Amino acid sequence: MTSRGQYVITCDLCDKPTKQFCQVSLCVDCVSNHVDKHQSLTHDIVPFKSRKIQLVFPECEFHPHQRCEAHCQQCDVPVCIKCFLSNHKGHNAIELSKIVVNKMRDIETETEEIEIVILPRYMKVEAETKVKASECSARYNELEQNTQRYRELWHKNVDIIFNNLSSSINSKKNDMLTSLNNHQTLLSSLILEIQKTIERNKEILKTNKVSQVINYESKLKEYRSTPSDINIKIPSLETNTIPGVELNIELEEYRAILTQTSISSQIEEANYYSTRELLDKARVVATIPTAVKPIWRVACVGDNAAWVSGDDILMRLVDIHGFVQDIVKTTSMEKPSDITVSRQGRLVYSDAKNKTVNIVRYGQTEVMLTIPKGWKPRSLCCTRLGDILVNLYNGGQNKIVRYQGKTLKQEIYKDDNNKDIFKTGEYRLCIAENNNGDICASDLNADIVIGLN
Template sequence: MYEFLSSHKRHDIVDMQEIFNEKKNEILKENQEIESIIIPMYKKKMDNIAGKISTSTAKFDELEIEAEKHRKLWHREVDNNFNKVDSMIKFTRENYLTSLKSHQSKYKNHIPDLMQTVDQNKEILKTDKVSDVNNYKSKLTEYRDIPADIDVKVPSLNTNTVQGRELSIELGEYKATLTQTSLSSLTERVSLYLSMRELLEKPRVIATIPTGIQPLCQVACVGKDEAWVSGGFGIIRRVDIHGSLQEPVSAEFVLSPYEISVTRQGELIHIDSFNGTVNIVRDGRTEVLITPPQGWTPGGLCCTRSGNILVNVKSKRQNKILRYQGKILRQEIYKDEHRNIIFKEGHCVLNLTENNNGDICVSYLNAGIVIVVDKTGRVRFKYDGTPARREKPFSPRLIVTDSMSHIIVTDNNNTCLHILDQNGQFLKCVDNCRLNKPIVWIVREGCG
């Protein structure tokens, strides 16, 4: 019996208990390595990345602060130059006017003496006294020596503006120039050329993503592979690039679905028009983030790259844009530098997006225009759709920007997209890639 267990047709027989023990030892060693080496390594990597995130965030915050500091310095330098120009104008004005008035006084002071001489000569002409006539002394030579005219020329103010390159101002012998140069101009030109070439090619559909929502109203991207989508009946869902639902059905909300955006942390924020608030969704729970001032209701919505939130608020027929940092109101935008109202009266909300340079791009259906203001609220330009030469009136709806700072706005009347550069120059229209009521197709990018 023993010989049978030990070998079989010259093959070694291994004890099952031994195999069992060896397997258990192998599993034990694997577990020990995972617990003692691999998991700590993963945690260390995770901590390293967390440290890098924290450090990078702090450095980017410092960059923003530094840039803002230099913005103020540049503005101060420009103001200093114009203050010098103003001082020169005032100084030259006073000197020139003083000189002219001095010469005017000279002429004025001579006139009474001349008139007195004329009167005296008239009396002499009337008299028959020989002595008076013989004693007369002519002053004509003196009077003919009229003070010379003063040649005063008001200096001209010359300016030169090459947008994006140079600003200069010149008054008399004073000249100030602000020049923009680029160390990577060749790279930028190549990048711009490739971008423009790609932009001018025929557009094509690269993906169709099913959402299960009809009608689809807005899309707010979360990274590259997921997005929040909103639609009719107050439905909001999170889907991936294949259309698969990434959030449970309980994440659907009964509210006004038309305005959604995503924070830098990938959290959904949306307008609750019923309660008049801006809400945020965290871990599947909805919280009130912003309550606008009393009498104002929220409309358009946009998260900025700096972490601020831009909210369009309405009061009756008036519109404003409010900038919030968390729950704190930091800025109101509704008047231009001349104290004129930027956004005319109307019932429609303002659709908002932020460009890479910090400009706030506004699609304003009430006036049928796109308005772009800078961070301070100064109006940079307006676009009314005229350069596109479409058949029907321009009807701007949703608006976004891309990585090249192009501004893309939907035109519902003409079923197309208008594409502008960041300075408002019209580039082209897109109307031949199966668009159907593009108000429901445009994608609003998330921040982050």
């Protein structure tokens, strides 16, 4: 059963409860002040419960000194008595006061639902998110402590393994806490907005101005869609020891092995060398709704989320249910040329105006690469070895460059016979890396796909 509370209507001149009414709400103490201030007016002061609000109808824009007290149903506009004798002669109409009564009733019902049902639900989700953030931090701290304890069992030459391990944990922890904090910030912002909507609606319920009531725009449908919760998945630290022979430790995709004769550290990505049969017919796994129209770029983050971008300056992280988890703006205030995701799951985007490739870490945008003069960055691809491939464009010429960190390692635009690999034209190259580490480029100017070893 839902309990329904009533809000107190206060005096329009102070914050005390309303007792009297004279086309404005008044407390007992403010009645005399109101009368003294408006001595030239006639006052009809009655108990608040016996009030009759005198509606202020809008002036007719076609007939001076005439008030529009009706609404033409055929033309869907307010009209005065003279309008019925001219442009709206013979049209059906309804009294504006009836429209106001119905609209006021809807606003009151909607405000009650927002205040009594929806706002507590948002506040509950926010509180749960705070608890999860605290638990997440504590469990990650415990994970770091276990890592340090295992470190002491290993030889000093394997410090690099545990440094990588700690870096991975911190990265995962920061990414998860950033997602939770962003989610909490989003909820706090929405709660503040809802509270303002409630206050605004209450003001409308007290007004006698028809235009404010008529122009009211409902946000009830928007507020009913409570943002989805964030699931927390804490990785476990696994270790296996054969005394005198082998030490083995793993954290998700990270694995390190120490044997009597060698120390090896390797990073294995799930399904990295896996092969999959191509289906005869494509199968739809999920349909994810977004507010982006048209969608120009998509970059997957794991199996349950993706960054998407369109014609505006925003890049949105959307989960599999279509809820926006994060939003990033381009620093140049122009739409991104392309987006991709690094091996650590961080958003990377190219900015043709600033001639940079940027990466977003913990909510902050950093310049990752500055493109040589005369060239503009377009398509991007992060490789499995941590390099980044960038399609550069200059007056119809395309080339692919490989960066390792900030160092230029390779330029691809000529073949062994010193001939241009890519056809001159206005279109970009779309680039990707296959499981063999080869570069695949679709040359839209030549309508071909090129494989480069």
